[in-house]
Amino acid sequence: MASICFYFQVHQPLRLRHYTVFDKNTHYFDDYKNSSICRKVANKCYLPSNRLLLDIIRRFEGRFRIAYSITGVLLEQLHSFSPEVMSTFDALAETGCVEFLAETYYHSLSFLYSRDEFIEQVNKHSETIEYLFGQKPRVFRNTELIYNNDLAALVESMGKFEAIISEGANHILGTRSPNFVYRPKYCEKLKLLLKNYSLSDDIAFRFSNRNWPEWPLTSEKFARWISDVNGNGNVVNLFMDYETFGEHQWEDTGIFDFMRHLPEQILRHPDNDFKTPSEIVQTYEPVDTVDVPHLISWADTERDLSAWLGNAMQSNAIHELYRLEKKIKKTSDEKIISDWRKLQVSDHFYYMCTKYFADGDVHKYFNPYDSPYDSYINFMNVLNNLQSRCAKPALLNTKSLTKNALTGENYLTEQATESICQP
Amino acid sequence: MDRIKVFMLGWEFPPFISGGLGTACYGLTKAMDRLGIQVTFVLPKMVDSKYSTHVNLLTPDSRTPTSTVKFREFKNVVFHTINSPLQPYSTAEVYQRRIEENLRQKYTSHTGTTSEYSGSLDYNSDMYTEVHRYAEVAVELAEHEHYDLVHAHDWMTYPAGIAVSAIKDRPLIVHVHSTEFDRSGEHVNQMIYDIEREGMERADKVIAVSHYTRNIIISRYGISGEKVEVVYNGVERNGNDNWILAETGIEKDEKIVLFLGRITMQKGPEYFLHAAKKVLDVVDNVKFVMAGSGDLIHRAIEMAAELGIGQKVLFTGFLRGEDVRKIYKMADIYVMPSVSEPFGIAPLEALDNDVPVIISKQSGVSEVLMHALKVDFWDVNEIANKIVAVLKYPPLGMTLRNHGNFEVRKLRWKDSAQRCAQIYGETLMQLEKCIS
Incomplete structure (x- = not known):
């Protein structure tokens, strides 16, 4: 049995305006740039992707399931600049096949600097998601999948999450596979879902790379790789930026067609199915504990924090x-x-x-x-x-x-x- | 192919000359020497006690117009000097003053023997005539030389370059370290422009010190882009870096913002002062040092006074050698607000001395430096903003220093010389093709 677990990270930063030491105005953000980028990404990615996935979900009558983590700062921008995206997310939520994850409202690194602030932001985000989409998030992902044992312990102590998501980095797994559910060290109930970075990056980064020996990546080929997991794994966690669709990989790379045909290719194999993170943790028990004393992230080859704090x-x-x-x-x-x-x-x-x-x-x-x-x-x-x-x-x-x-x-x-x- | 022999029309080396041209000639020639390229290096030299530099150079009353010198540090370079009052970056007016002053000196020191200098009196005291006279002498020199190609640095040597290349039918390469548009903005001297343009047109290859300059050559001089190559300048590493501030004997309780360069329109001194004024509105313990001389120095002093920041701006005059290093050791930030800077070696030297730099985007050096703060020269608000940031947020200077110092190490004269050698090879190959 191989369950495919799609989770898409949806985020846009809040860009600051040019601000010199002589400025006195207390408006710090570049509204023009933020609104135009938000609209651009909405048109290139959010709207076509949401419509496509909505279409697939309806076509497969509940067999295609996905998860999103949408930051508070993006939700606020969509609310102001692209409300039509909000209504498509709402329609996705209505299908019952879409799960929304919890994270820090401000896509922040607060876990590293202030636990109080971290908890406030997570709560604020969960409340917002519940208000907008009518579901209480039960799975937590931290900004940039930054993670260690302490974070897992803190998230477990908050008492409202069943699982936490992180990067399936080689140096934490050793010879183990990311295609199982794990338990964070020092946690009793919380489960750990780890990103299968190889298969995720085939879509997110390599899809349009013509120097990649596997190019062009077809949905048949990808489904075959997924089916190969059968027998040595329960779950394939495909975690990626939502902007992969139409923004990082432009429409003319064929990324939308790839997604359009992927579900039928994957479901062609009777042992495969799609599950949301919550369904994964309800279905599978942890096979082992994973010890992550040092901080990891999903960034770059280093999988560390040097991109933010280097x-x-x-x-x-x-x-x-x-x-x-x-x-x-x-x-x-x-x-x-x-x-x-x-x-x-x-x-x-x-x-x-x-x-x-x-x-x-x-x-x-x-x-x-x-x-x-x-x-x-x-x-x-x-x-x-x-x-x-x-x-x-x-x-x-x-x-x-x-x-x-x-x-x-x-x-x-x-x-x-x-x-x-x-x- | 045998070792390439180059007839190079260059300029005197630092510290006897101010500005980047002498520095570039020195760095490039020294690196070529190491690469085993044979260079006959010809340079103009003023004959008088005040300006004479190398003791073994000439006897002051020598009647011969040229002289040969050998420097110990060069193995493959032979130096010839030509008696001439030419100086780079001169304007016709400055040239005129220099000539007059020089003549006056000679009269006073040689009273009664003026007949020896009657030759000098025949000089038409006009820079353009001198440029052509220089070319004639260079041709005389070249007649006895063997060379594969001619390499001329900046406009005053172009007529000489054209002539020397013509007599033996060897290719000409002109090296553009600055153009009339950099030096004079839109008020170009037509005569200089014409000489520059002719040099570039007659040249087989034009070497520009940056893409910034290459664009000017193409757009303002109508030269085909195919024959314009870019060779960036390098920087001489100063090696032993065991200096500590205490050695300068200066107590440092104030921050120092440094301007180092000729105080001329091209270098944008007024933008430095206007930015200084804005900085002083928000930061107090800071001094602005303007090191250099130039035709705008009096105007700059006046302007500092007019802005009411006279007590915060120090003018040091022209600095050389150890004094330059001392001032770098004191500086917290170096600012180069040039209006138009073909390359700009000084910021590299500043970084080499661990001083972070703010450079104008209208410069060649901004193409090669990533770890520098960049501004438009006219944007004094932003210049001030960045100065304040460096003074106020120490991690900024720290990061700029660490990365910048590492970055300048990658800019080596050796690479510039190699690139020139490559261009020599291509030029000669093209020539052979044309012949056969």
Whole structure:
């Protein structure tokens, strides 16, 4: 039996506007750029992909099942700039064949710097997903699949998740296969789903690479590789950025046709099926425990955190940001707290990465700045302004109630959520 | 093929000359020497006590217009100097002043023996005439030389290059270190432009120091892109880097922002000062050092005063040798706001001395440096923003220094010389094809 588990990461960063040390304006984000990119990606990827998958789901009457993890910062942007995407996600949710995963609302690295903030963001995200799509997320994925034993333990202690997702990196699995369910070390109930990076990357990265010996990748061929797992695995976790469809791999590469035909090819083999992460963990028991003392991620060949925290600028920027946490929260100023959280989006630190810079690598494509230095300067200037705002008393005290931009509901920050942390 | 013999029309080496041209001639020739390329290096040299540099060079009252010198560090290069007051980056007016001053000096120091210098008096004190006279002397020199091709550096040597290549029918390569548009903006001197253009047109190959310059050569001089090659400059590593600040004898409680270069329109001194003004609005413990001389120095001093930042801007005059290294050791950031910079070796030297740099995007060096902060020269707000950032956020300077210092090591004169040798080979091969 081989169950295919698709999970798509859906995220767009919030790009900052050019902000010099002389700026005083407290509006930090480049609305024009963010809205135009959001609309562009919506047209190239989100809308056609959502329609295609919706179509497949209806065609296979429940046998094709998928999962999404959509960040809060993207949901807010879609809400403002591309509401039609929201309605297609809603239609997908209605089918009952789509699961929505939990993550940090701000696609942040908060787990590494503030457990309180991390928990608040996860809760905020879960509430938003429940409000929008009518389901409580039961599987957690951390930003960029960053993971270690401590994270698993923390997520288990939150008491509302059945599983956690991470990268099936060679150095944590050794000779073991990612095609089974595992248990994180020090956890009793939580299960661990690991990405089959080889098969995932065949679609996400290699699909259109003409130098790849397997090019062109057809759905028949891919289904054959999946069927090969039968007998030495239960599950094939295909985790990838949703932007793979139409944005990273353009439509003319044939990526949509590939997806259109993949389900029938896979289901042609009677032992295969599609399952969502929750269904996987309900069906399969862990075969072993996996010990991950050091942090891993799904990024680059290193599978580490060096893309976000690899140089002095990155580490300085993020430390300065989280150093402000108490000050920020003390203001109880909704706008200040929200701005601070939007600065936590991990992409801000990714732009400061110098390790690919010289090679003019693909990473440039995703970078709105000419250089990592420009991005650091911009970020620090914004942070500086934000810090100066903390000194002034807030004009309107919102009594530590913060409005959720999407649900329109007030939710509790700081004091209230702290009590949630204590079981 | 036998070893290539090059007749090179170049310029005097630093520290006796300011600016990148002498530095480039030195770095390139030295690297060619190491590669075993045989070079006859011809350069103009002013004959007077004030400007004479190499003691063994000439007797001041020598009547011969040329002289041969040998430097110990060069094995394959023979140097010939031609008595001439030509200096790179001169304008006709500066040239005129220099000639007059020089003549005055000679009269005073040789009272009664002026007859010996009657030759000097016959000089038409006009730079263009001198450029052509220089060409004539170069031709005389070349008649006794054997060479495969001619390589001329910047416009003053182009007429000589054309003539020397013509007498033996050898190919000509002109090396463009700067153009009249870089030096004068839109107010080009037509005579200089014509000489530059003729040199480029007559040349078999044009070497540009950057793509930035290559574009100017193609768009402003109408030269076909096929014959314009880019060879980037390198940087001399200074080797022993055991300096510590204490040795400079300067207590450093203030940050230092450095401008180092000729204070001329091309280098954008006014943008530096306007940015300084903006920086001082938000940062206090900082001083701005302008190291260099040039025709805008008085204007720059006035401007600093007008902006009300006179007490924060220091003018050091022209620095050389150890003083340059000292000032680099003191600097926290180097700024090159050039209006139009064909290459720009100075930022590489700054990085080599562990000083992070802000460079204008209107420069050749911005094509080769990734680990530098880049600005449009006119955007003083952004220049100031970046200066403040370096002063205010230490990890920025740290990262720029670490990566930048590593990056400059990859820019070696050896590679530039090799690239030139390759171009020589291609040019000679083309020539042979044409003949056969």
